[in-house]
Amino acid sequence: MKARFLDLADYTYNMVGPYGCYLRIYASSIIPRGTLRGAQNTVRNDYNAWLAARADGRLTKYHDIITEAGDYNTHPNDTIHPGPTPHAAMGAKVAAGMAPYVDPYFEARLAAEDPIKSHHQPAASP
Secondary structure, three states: HHHHHHHHHHHOOOOOOOOHHOOOEOOOOOOOOOOOHHHHHHHHHHHHHHHHHHOOOOOEEEEHHHHOOOOHOOOOOOOOOOOHHHHHHHHHHHHHHHHHHHHHHHHHHHHOOOOOOOOOOOOOOO
């Protein structure tokens, strides 16, 4: 999963979007589900931790939506898909986290960052 994410992130970082700005990369956590067991949950937790740590420098913003997803045992149709209320809560958290990125002054501050810390450049692969 990490290798595929890094391939896509590196590809995306080399694209220029609207107004000459580099594209940003955002991700949200993989939420718990009733069908995952043992090692699968370990992989999910490790991957979420890796995303939260900016995915080897490739991630612009991580949205941890696990709390908002709620208890999978209370999902209306199965233990995988949250119902309308958790979906609204997850969406609200992501929207609030994205708000600064649609502010042109915030974008200018990101563009003026030191290139070593810049979100535009992917980190070196280990």
